[in-house]
Amino acid sequence: MKNVTGRTSNPFGLRPPFDRTPDGERTAVFGYGDANADFHVVGDHPGVHGGKRTGVPFTETESDRGVQDVFRETGFVTGPEDEPDLENLYLNYLHMCCLPNGHEPTQQGYDDLERYFDAELRAINAHVLLPVGETATDHVIREYTTQRRRLNLEMADLHARQIRGRGFMVVPIRDPTAWEDGDRERIGSSLTEILASDYRQTKGVATLVG
Template sequence: MRIDGPAVYGYGDANADFHVFGDSPARHGGTATGVPFTDSEAGRRLQALVHELGFATDAYADEPDLSNLYLSYIHPGDGEPTPASYADQERFLDAELRAINAHILLPVGDRAFAYALEHHTSVRGKTDPRTSEMHATPVRGRGFLVIPVKEPTEWTETDRERLLATLRELLDGDYRQIKGVATTVG
């Protein structure tokens, strides 16, 4: 399946321990800049938070200087995605998640969190897939720690502070997950 219009591909530190991924540029911005989570209210709120945590040098920029953080989307195409185009693009996100090899996944919004639950944890049927219910609550995954993020445009001050506290606690501790490396012997 082809992406029509400008695509918004992943952006940031390719050696990051933290990987934020959202739905699409249609929902979270970036169509005008080519950078995820920009030119939108969701991007301004998210970038202000990652700046406060020390991941970004500025509180908001169209091309943020990021350290230890990578940003991407399930569907990088312009316009409103369809169920078929989401299904087609998920394989590229999966490859990107594994290539960046972050320890902490931060799916933004319900679609991204449902994707993370299904593909990167074994608790899909046991965990509420709504970020409004699970916001900033760590979920152990298969090689990843998943921290669901409620839509930034819906954050209350309590939501923002809860996410900030969760991420600060992780940064102050040993957040790295044990990852297996597949090898063949013989």
């Protein structure tokens, strides 16, 4: 894929393999942000984490703007909420295709889109992956670390934890709809700690440790 770094939305020109939306509705919510980012936030699908109106992941709902706000506070995000400016940050979904309201992706749908997600993730080539919610966290830990069997998929425990992966550091984020007192501060503190470290060494270290 060609890295079209001048484009903020869908910089690699992905085309969804299927369209299951009514006529006139948005087909997909594509990846958005800095195509050379070190930090890559991974959500589930537009019906859960927003963007069917704006075309931008993690917009439209108060809970998912909570994720955006954490990255604003740590210096990654500026500009309007529905069309933010991202620096060193990329956002996308496991299942980029939109579905009619009330419909959830099938396992076949996730499977059909997995190769597109994986190709985009490797094209971004970030150092830190930040999956949001249980579905994205399960996929990222299973596919990009060797630690899935060692970890209980309890998001309250995994939230903001720094996990070494195969060429990545993985930092899960609990779904904002389930945040409790302190969860917002925990992910902010983890991001601040990573930014203060030599996190670009993650790839070499993670390959050995993960």
